[in-house]
Amino acid sequence: VEQKIEQLDQLPKPHDGQVVWLDITGLADAPIIEAIGKTYSLHPLALEDVLHVHQRAKVDEYGNVLFVVARMLYDDRPLDSEQVSLFLAKNMVITFQEDPGDCFDIVRERIRQGGRICARGPDYLVYALIDAIIDAYFPRLESLGTDLDDIDAQITASRGRHSLSRLHEIRRILIFLRKLLWQHRDALNVLVRQENELIAPDTHVYLRDCLDHVVQLLDVAETDRDSCIGLQELALAEIGQRTNDVMRVLTLITTVFMPLTLIAGIYGMNFDPNSSPLNMPELRWFFGYPFALSLMSILAVIMLGFFWARGWFHR
Amino acid sequence: VEQKIEQLDQLPKPHDGQVVWLDITGLADAPIIEAIGKTYSLHPLALEDVLHVHQRAKVDEYGNVLFVVARMLYDDRPLDSEQVSLFLAKNMVITFQEDPGDCFDIVRERIRQGGRICARGPDYLVYALIDAIIDAYFPRLESLGTDLDDIDAQITASRGRHSLSRLHEIRRILIFLRKLLWQHRDALNVLVRQENELIAPDTHVYLRDCLDHVVQLLDVAETDRDSCIGLQELALAEIGQRTNDVMRVLTLITTVFMPLTLIAGIYGMNFDPNSSPLNMPELRWFFGYPFALSLMSILAVIMLGFFWARGWFHR
Amino acid sequence: VEQKIEQLDQLPKPHDGQVVWLDITGLADAPIIEAIGKTYSLHPLALEDVLHVHQRAKVDEYGNVLFVVARMLYDDRPLDSEQVSLFLAKNMVITFQEDPGDCFDIVRERIRQGGRICARGPDYLVYALIDAIIDAYFPRLESLGTDLDDIDAQITASRGRHSLSRLHEIRRILIFLRKLLWQHRDALNVLVRQENELIAPDTHVYLRDCLDHVVQLLDVAETDRDSCIGLQELALAEIGQRTNDVMRVLTLITTVFMPLTLIAGIYGMNFDPNSSPLNMPELRWFFGYPFALSLMSILAVIMLGFFWARGWFHR
Amino acid sequence: VEQKIEQLDQLPKPHDGQVVWLDITGLADAPIIEAIGKTYSLHPLALEDVLHVHQRAKVDEYGNVLFVVARMLYDDRPLDSEQVSLFLAKNMVITFQEDPGDCFDIVRERIRQGGRICARGPDYLVYALIDAIIDAYFPRLESLGTDLDDIDAQITASRGRHSLSRLHEIRRILIFLRKLLWQHRDALNVLVRQENELIAPDTHVYLRDCLDHVVQLLDVAETDRDSCIGLQELALAEIGQRTNDVMRVLTLITTVFMPLTLIAGIYGMNFDPNSSPLNMPELRWFFGYPFALSLMSILAVIMLGFFWARGWFHR
Amino acid sequence: VEQKIEQLDQLPKPHDGQVVWLDITGLADAPIIEAIGKTYSLHPLALEDVLHVHQRAKVDEYGNVLFVVARMLYDDRPLDSEQVSLFLAKNMVITFQEDPGDCFDIVRERIRQGGRICARGPDYLVYALIDAIIDAYFPRLESLGTDLDDIDAQITASRGRHSLSRLHEIRRILIFLRKLLWQHRDALNVLVRQENELIAPDTHVYLRDCLDHVVQLLDVAETDRDSCIGLQELALAEIGQRTNDVMRVLTLITTVFMPLTLIAGIYGMNFDPNSSPLNMPELRWFFGYPFALSLMSILAVIMLGFFWARGWFHR
The missing domain is CATH 3.30.460.20 (CorA soluble domain-like)
Incomplete structure (x- = not known):
């Protein structure tokens, strides 16, 4: 019931x-x-x-x-x-x-x-x-x-x-x-x-x-x-792993570009080639500019190769 | 009581x-x-x-x-x-x-x-x-x-x-x-x-x-x-997550601006265009300056696109 | 059975x-x-x-x-x-x-x-x-x-x-x-x-x-x-240790290259040597350019030596 | 006893x-x-x-x-x-x-x-x-x-x-x-x-x-x-918190100064204004230099404002 | 036995x-x-x-x-x-x-x-x-x-x-x-x-x-x-503490050198002083170069003083 x-x-x-x-x-x-x-x-x-x-x-x-x-x-x-x-x-x-x-x-x-x-x-x-x-x-x-x-x-x-x-x-x-x-x-x-x-x-x-x-x-x-x-x-x-990955990207970029920027900076210095034959004679070389660009490229390749060898590109 | x-x-x-x-x-x-x-x-x-x-x-x-x-x-x-x-x-x-x-x-x-x-x-x-x-x-x-x-x-x-x-x-x-x-x-x-x-x-x-x-x-x-x-x-x-976020901002900024700064630095080099036709002919091109600025913009867009593709903008 | x-x-x-x-x-x-x-x-x-x-x-x-x-x-x-x-x-x-x-x-x-x-x-x-x-x-x-x-x-x-x-x-x-x-x-x-x-x-x-x-x-x-x-x-x-290692590389590179880039930047300033004998006389020195490069090299060696002394190269 | x-x-x-x-x-x-x-x-x-x-x-x-x-x-x-x-x-x-x-x-x-x-x-x-x-x-x-x-x-x-x-x-x-x-x-x-x-x-x-x-x-x-x-x-x-704080200072400084340095770099490029009216006409403007400095200042203020809005200055 | x-x-x-x-x-x-x-x-x-x-x-x-x-x-x-x-x-x-x-x-x-x-x-x-x-x-x-x-x-x-x-x-x-x-x-x-x-x-x-x-x-x-x-x-x-220390060194270096580099970059801009008296008159000042160097030194000292005050040098 x-x-x-x-x-x-x-x-x-x-x-x-x-x-x-x-x-x-x-x-x-x-x-x-x-x-x-x-x-x-x-x-x-x-x-x-x-x-x-x-x-x-x-x-x-x-x-x-x-x-x-x-x-x-x-x-x-x-x-x-x-x-x-x-x-x-x-x-x-x-x-x-x-x-x-x-x-x-x-x-x-x-x-x-x-x-x-x-x-x-x-x-x-x-x-x-x-x-x-x-x-x-x-x-x-x-x-x-x-x-x-x-x-x-x-x-x-x-x-x-x-x-x-x-x-x-x-x-x-x-x-x-x-x-x-x-x-x-x-x-x-x-x-x-x-x-x-x-x-x-x-x-x-x-x-x-x-x-x-x-x-x-x-x-x-x-x-x-x-x-x-x-x-x-x-x-x-x-x-933690992602922070590590981000840091690697940053370090890689910095390490590759800093030397290149320095080279560009050096060739941007205003030393007077007229005052002395030692003052940046590269600036008047026939292959001066290509030489500088090649130097940069080679440096970049070396840097990247170095990091590649240390395994930074393998995740 | x-x-x-x-x-x-x-x-x-x-x-x-x-x-x-x-x-x-x-x-x-x-x-x-x-x-x-x-x-x-x-x-x-x-x-x-x-x-x-x-x-x-x-x-x-x-x-x-x-x-x-x-x-x-x-x-x-x-x-x-x-x-x-x-x-x-x-x-x-x-x-x-x-x-x-x-x-x-x-x-x-x-x-x-x-x-x-x-x-x-x-x-x-x-x-x-x-x-x-x-x-x-x-x-x-x-x-x-x-x-x-x-x-x-x-x-x-x-x-x-x-x-x-x-x-x-x-x-x-x-x-x-x-x-x-x-x-x-x-x-x-x-x-x-x-x-x-x-x-x-x-x-x-x-x-x-x-x-x-x-x-x-x-x-x-x-x-x-x-x-x-x-x-x-x-x-x-x-x-930890916030440190990661801060690192991303830093890496992004660095990665975008470093190449641009390098380009600016390159065009700031003092190679003498008079010494050789190979020495930075861009500096005397009619569209030289716009070309450099466009190069920079395109590079920046590519970089940002790359990070976007890797999901760095999604929180 | x-x-x-x-x-x-x-x-x-x-x-x-x-x-x-x-x-x-x-x-x-x-x-x-x-x-x-x-x-x-x-x-x-x-x-x-x-x-x-x-x-x-x-x-x-x-x-x-x-x-x-x-x-x-x-x-x-x-x-x-x-x-x-x-x-x-x-x-x-x-x-x-x-x-x-x-x-x-x-x-x-x-x-x-x-x-x-x-x-x-x-x-x-x-x-x-x-x-x-x-x-x-x-x-x-x-x-x-x-x-x-x-x-x-x-x-x-x-x-x-x-x-x-x-x-x-x-x-x-x-x-x-x-x-x-x-x-x-x-x-x-x-x-x-x-x-x-x-x-x-x-x-x-x-x-x-x-x-x-x-x-x-x-x-x-x-x-x-x-x-x-x-x-x-x-x-x-x-x-954590690897993040630390990556950071060291970054810090090393930054610390070594930043002063060099500053020096290059300084000698890239456009002060007019004609206006005053105090305005960047180095630019017209006979050994100006070698002097600048040596300054950079010495600075880099000092920096590296400093980090070496603090044990950053020992893993 | x-x-x-x-x-x-x-x-x-x-x-x-x-x-x-x-x-x-x-x-x-x-x-x-x-x-x-x-x-x-x-x-x-x-x-x-x-x-x-x-x-x-x-x-x-x-x-x-x-x-x-x-x-x-x-x-x-x-x-x-x-x-x-x-x-x-x-x-x-x-x-x-x-x-x-x-x-x-x-x-x-x-x-x-x-x-x-x-x-x-x-x-x-x-x-x-x-x-x-x-x-x-x-x-x-x-x-x-x-x-x-x-x-x-x-x-x-x-x-x-x-x-x-x-x-x-x-x-x-x-x-x-x-x-x-x-x-x-x-x-x-x-x-x-x-x-x-x-x-x-x-x-x-x-x-x-x-x-x-x-x-x-x-x-x-x-x-x-x-x-x-x-x-x-x-x-x-x-x-961890202190590392985070240090990173913020670094990121802030980098983010504020990198664009300014780029602008300075751009105006330091050696494009020849004589070759073309498009080549960096700003360099010869009457208010060129003040314009560049103002641009930098405005950019810096915008950047700082952006970080302020994201709460990076509140500890 | x-x-x-x-x-x-x-x-x-x-x-x-x-x-x-x-x-x-x-x-x-x-x-x-x-x-x-x-x-x-x-x-x-x-x-x-x-x-x-x-x-x-x-x-x-x-x-x-x-x-x-x-x-x-x-x-x-x-x-x-x-x-x-x-x-x-x-x-x-x-x-x-x-x-x-x-x-x-x-x-x-x-x-x-x-x-x-x-x-x-x-x-x-x-x-x-x-x-x-x-x-x-x-x-x-x-x-x-x-x-x-x-x-x-x-x-x-x-x-x-x-x-x-x-x-x-x-x-x-x-x-x-x-x-x-x-x-x-x-x-x-x-x-x-x-x-x-x-x-x-x-x-x-x-x-x-x-x-x-x-x-x-x-x-x-x-x-x-x-x-x-x-x-x-x-x-x-x-x-963790060492990572923090490394970060401090990095931040210190970056914070000190970035403004200096910017100043060097600014004085490296190619504004034409002939076009206007407003265009970088410092470049022709008698004490222009010493002024720039002093500005940099003072900035560096201020920065270092700021970090010293925040206790970054005390370990």
């Missing part, structure tokens, strides 16, 4: 043999949250955590209620995440989330179609919800991995001008995701090891599977972070 | 069913501290730690007294912290601090208003005090996070001239805060695990919540530190 | 005293996999892991079936690996792999020849298969090590232009292999410590030996990664 | 109710050390460690003798430390040190004045000695911290030419001190956890206090090391 | 009250090794490890035989090590090594002289052999430390041109040694903790001492590695 509740006195009571899932969206109205908390006797510290939406993913046990905080990715804010607070009590699951829109539609659909999820207890529902949250991390990490591959190709092709700030951004997102995943890993570890009547023994297998997914995601995030660091270093080296 | 005590013989005695909080400010007068210590039979090593105000945050157990050191942030000294020494004895809490002004006003207010804090024992009061100290870390880390975001924007906009030393400063503060938080984490861990008659079982839930806050703060501090390192690397890369 | 099975109803039933190894290649046809799973009552979560071929290497226990995921290297894709899923049940081993072609031929050959492998149970077969997968890592790491040695020689000989992107590539592969090896290490640790009737006590010695191999491979991968990082830093330093 | 012993047969025998502290300085004469060892039945391996003075700080238990190695800082050798070997036996403490001069004078004074130290057993004496050694680390770390602050100020003021090698030196010292402190931490941990009749239960509180000091020192050393690394990076960035 | 054995049937049988040490050099002849293994019933997997000489240092237990792999340094190959395989059985020690020449001569000598080593069991012999292997690491690390100190002095004296590749080499060796030492540490830890009838309780003290040596070596290796990294960074910074 699926229904929308808008007044506090419509809140359902859990019965034996029936699982109630109460999904509350929007946390702006604190008194209502507190009223709900009172109705189902949730611990005030847990309710405080529900309202302060920057909790880490975690599992807390308050008497016979299990309080799980999970963090759901936003589609459009790569460095932010939405807190989902789950209470698992006898025959009852309560979830709190801040914004409308979540990744639970797949779970709702499965409930409507009445599959395995209906036959099992509230612990399996909690597993299904956490699993849905975790599964939403996969596409995010995949898209980051694709970005990294693109940047790798760009840097290798020496076209990575803006890649450094993009790499910095991706690295921040990866650190952010890694932090979230570690929190979920710890929380799921607590759930898997929990010896509690609230969680049936055969749900443990499913929780372990979910934990496996988180560990796999962590693996990807770590590897991507390593790639990211490697690419940053490669990009930095590329900048 | 709230009272100000200025003489040693006014020191209250704790009675059953009543919690005494003795808050001592100023540690300059060692004999008085020792007298207080004797009155309430505090261990001399603990008193020594009270007086040497560079202790790490920690929890020590001396017989039936629990000695907790916490470190409170100063508003105006980012790399310093004030030591708060707390003694938890039966029916009694004693706190020592060096300077007037603290973050306990919120606790005092709650006591005056007589809330949950009055109904519970001294262990809850100790929790409330530690919680107040820890909560004061949040705004500090938030302001650092905002600073980092500003610097990120500046570097991305290539305007980060002074950002490196600021980043270095923030990193030092983050390392400092992280160290403090680790100490509090260890101390709270000891308190949470303490199986001691001084701490009532239901206070453990609150201490665990406080520990959660510390872990959350640690998370933020770690992430900020990672950001800081990333930004430092980005700023360094930016410097 | 060895046979190829192409229809579901030919699936063999395991008998006592006989070990059946069912090796399934190709996972495209999910219903068939599910049918096989049903026939041998494999857990649905395990079957899901068989079909999602990006599982980490791991060991899961489902009742009296042990589910092992191992990852086999591809010959031609250095950053990809093929998932091999092994089920160890009583008298039965089932393996699933995605692509034809594997490293199990050596095991098949040993079975055909009927050696120790036939005399022992399915646990020994599982060991032999995992061992074959692990052994295939050795040549991969060896070839990477050889590559690193080559690059080391190149960089030392200052010819390492393209080595940085190659080093980045090798580092990525090493990180990838290291990740895989850590997974296998964890999985083998679980197998070695497993106290399970499925694994005979004397197979533990063999599994421990296989674990030893993985640890040895990890050692190599770690050392190679350290080498890789060291070489990257060396290559970077080499770039 | 205090006495100087110079012959082996004067060696005191420990009695009940009296603590003997035998302090041996100088290890050059191995046979004497061995004779002492035989007298008090010390284990040969421990004696070997006494003579090989490069042992790590550690605690070894040989039957009913506790052997502690501690390392004392030298005043004048920042990267060296002196080994102090302590034997704690029933009613007896033996210390061996290599060089005369130590940090035990404070302990000797307390013994002479007969304080708490005389009333307690040999375990308290061992604590007092170790505490004296540890306390001598504080001023060393404080002076390094002051040095780091100085360098920080220098680098921020861009005057850090020689700071890099000094930072390298400080970092080495910090690594050295950190290593020593870790060893003492491990050793003290062993002592604190020791459940041994040699160490009275109430001495444990004092040893724990001493351990606290070591942990505090470690904290400082770690923080200083982080500062050191941060400062090295800052100094490196400063070098 | 010492004897050389060259035929398989001469292999001794161990008796009670007598320890046999069988030292086998050369592993080329696999069948002989296998025959020996059969004679003393050594496990086939252990024999395989004997033949594959790239095992990590480790301790394996095969029934009542303890199999220890240790790795001995080569004198001449810094990045290679020789495998020594030790079997410890009742009354018997078997060692296998690949190449002739080892560090066991000191043990052999002690046996011949008949010391403590003869009075004790085979476990003490194994200890003595391992200790001999470990002790051979000390001189290696000491020589590397000396090399590092030399390089440190060279870099500080700015003469560290080739130090970077040497540092890279030393770092590789240190990583290699560290890896070996960690393996031995693990292996010795296993031996020390082994509660096995093969190892007598009082041999544990000796093994612990040997473990202490390994930990001490590890300490040295770690510190040296830190030094190495620090020196590499220092050398890199030195390169």
Whole structure:
């Protein structure tokens, strides 16, 4: 049975043999949250955590209620995440989330179609919800991995001008995701090891599977972070290499033209050939001008040959 | 009952069913501290730690007294912290601090208003005090996070001239805060695990919540530190990139003007056209000067085209 | 007995005293996999892991079936690996792999020849298969090590232009292999410590030996990664050193030629010697031109001597 | 009772109710050390460690003798430390040190004045000695911290030419001190956890206090090391930034003067205005020279304006 | 009794009250090794490890035989090590090594002289052999430390041109040694903790001492590695600093000479003073030439003064 509740006195009571899932969206109205908390006797510290939406993913046990905080990715804010607070009590699951829109539609659909999820207890529902949250991390990490591959190709092709700030951004997102995943890993570890009547023994297998997914995601995030660091270093080296290349061009040009300019300058000196036969007799030679031009050409060829021999033209 | 005590013989005695909080400010007068210590039979090593105000945050157990050191942030000294020494004895809490002004006003207010804090024992009061100290870390880390975001924007906009030393400063503060938080984490861990008659079982839930806050703060501090390192690397890369850009401008200018200057220099040579028809006949051509200028222009265009083709004008 | 099975109803039933190894290649046809799973009552979560071929290497226990995921290297894709899923049940081993072609031929050959492998149970077969997968890592790491040695020689000989992107590539592969090896290490640790009737006590010695191999491979991968990082830093330093060398050449040339060009320029000024005896009398000296050339030569020698004294010619 | 012993047969025998502290300085004469060892039945391996003075700080238990190695800082050798070997036996403490001069004078004074130290057993004496050694680390770390602050100020003021090698030196010292402190931490941990009749239960509180000091020192050393690394990076960035600044000056000068020099060169060409009215008619204009100078000035202003607009003059 | 054995049937049988040490050099002849293994019933997997000489240092237990792999340094190959395989059985020690020449001569000598080593069991012999292997690491690390100190002095004296590749080499060796030492540490830890009838309780003290040596070596290796990294960074910074210095020289020269060259160029322009009194009247001034030279000198002095004021001449 699926229904929308808008007044506090419509809140359902859990019965034996029936699982109630109460999904509350929007946390702006604190008194209502507190009223709900009172109705189902949730611990005030847990309710405080529900309202302060920057909790880490975690599992807390308050008497016979299990309080799980999970963090759901936003589609459009790569460095932010939405807190989902789950209470698992006898025959009852309560979830709190801040914004409308979540990744639970797949779970709702499965409930409507009445599959395995209906036959099992509230612990399996909690597993299904956490699993849905975790599964939403996969596409995010995949898209980051694709970005990294693109940047790798760009840097290798020496076209990575803006890649450094993009790499910095991706690295921040990866650190952010890694932090979230570690929190979920710890929380799921607590759930898997929990010896509690609230969680049936055969749900443990499913929780372990979910934990496996988180560990796999962590693996990807770590590897991507390593790639990211490697690419940053490669990009930095590329900048250093390009500076080196630019310097070579400059040095080559300077070294070739400076002597030529000096020769031109020398023959531009105004020594008076009339005062002495030693004063620039070349200026009156028959082949004076061709001689000067040849001298320049030969010097240029020698210089270029010298740099060629030192390997400056091989990239 | 709230009272100000200025003489040693006014020191209250704790009675059953009543919690005494003795808050001592100023540690300059060692004999008085020792007298207080004797009155309430505090261990001399603990008193020594009270007086040497560079202790790490920690929890020590001396017989039936629990000695907790916490470190409170100063508003105006980012790399310093004030030591708060707390003694938890039966029916009694004693706190020592060096300077007037603290973050306990919120606790005092709650006591005056007589809330949950009055109904519970001294262990809850100790929790409330530690919680107040820890909560004061949040705004500090938030302001650092905002600073980092500003610097990120500046570097991305290539305007980060002074950002490196600021980043270095923030990193030092983050390392400092992280160290403090680790100490509090260890101390709270000891308190949470303490199986001691001084701490009532239901206070453990609150201490665990406080520990959660510390872990959350640690998370933020770690992430900020990672950001800081990333930004430092980005700023360094930016410097390298700018050096590269400056080099390109230099190389471009040099490469374009050197050949032109050489041509001008060649036509400035003083070879005597009278001595030989081979000696610079251009100087007497009708279109000699326009020819030289055109040669220069064409050379300049070719050079610029060459660099354009190599992509030096695309940033 | 060895046979190829192409229809579901030919699936063999395991008998006592006989070990059946069912090796399934190709996972495209999910219903068939599910049918096989049903026939041998494999857990649905395990079957899901068989079909999602990006599982980490791991060991899961489902009742009296042990589910092992191992990852086999591809010959031609250095950053990809093929998932091999092994089920160890009583008298039965089932393996699933995605692509034809594997490293199990050596095991098949040993079975055909009927050696120790036939005399022992399915646990020994599982060991032999995992061992074959692990052994295939050795040549991969060896070839990477050889590559690193080559690059080391190149960089030392200052010819390492393209080595940085190659080093980045090798580092990525090493990180990838290291990740895989850590997974296998964890999985083998679980197998070695497993106290399970499925694994005979004397197979533990063999599994421990296989674990030893993985640890040895990890050692190599770690050392190679350290080498890789060291070489990257060396290559970077080499770039910096080369930039420094290029700068020296440029500075030398500039410093030597600029004063000479200035002298030539000065003697090219058009001051009128007729207007005053102070106006460039050198131009009419008998040894004016030789004097100017000597001045230039002496200046050049002094400059070169100065740089020689500062050690710029010693590399 | 205090006495100087110079012959082996004067060696005191420990009695009940009296603590003997035998302090041996100088290890050059191995046979004497061995004779002492035989007298008090010390284990040969421990004696070997006494003579090989490069042992790590550690605690070894040989039957009913506790052997502690501690390392004392030298005043004048920042990267060296002196080994102090302590034997704690029933009613007896033996210390061996290599060089005369130590940090035990404070302990000797307390013994002479007969304080708490005389009333307690040999375990308290061992604590007092170790505490004296540890306390001598504080001023060393404080002076390094002051040095780091100085360098920080220098680098921020861009005057850090020689700071890099000094930072390298400080970092080495910090690594050295950190290593020593870790060893003492491990050793003290062993002592604190020791459940041994040699160490009275109430001495444990004092040893724990001493351990606290070591942990505090470690904290400082770690923080200083982080500062050191941060400062090295800052100094490196400063070098990069300065190179960038120098390049800008060079590029600016080159860019401004090259075109002017070209113009001067052009008007220095020897085209014959008599041969054609197109050949440099400017040379005979009435305002030719002022025109050329104005052209140069305007060009220079445009260039400077261009760089000003690109922000090269803002530091 | 010492004897050389060259035929398989001469292999001794161990008796009670007598320890046999069988030292086998050369592993080329696999069948002989296998025959020996059969004679003393050594496990086939252990024999395989004997033949594959790239095992990590480790301790394996095969029934009542303890199999220890240790790795001995080569004198001449810094990045290679020789495998020594030790079997410890009742009354018997078997060692296998690949190449002739080892560090066991000191043990052999002690046996011949008949010391403590003869009075004790085979476990003490194994200890003595391992200790001999470990002790051979000390001189290696000491020589590397000396090399590092030399390089440190060279870099500080700015003469560290080739130090970077040497540092890279030393770092590789240190990583290699560290890896070996960690393996031995693990292996010795296993031996020390082994509660096995093969190892007598009082041999544990000796093994612990040997473990202490390994930990001490590890300490040295770690510190040296830190030094190495620090020196590499220092050398890199030195390169950056030198590039900066070279750039300053270049910029200084350019900035001083460019304006002078421009002035010379201006007075080299061919404006016709006859056409207009505005056209370069300086050329006909009485003090024209001295005026131009003074202008140049003053400009040069101003430029140099400007750079001096900015601190470019202070190193």
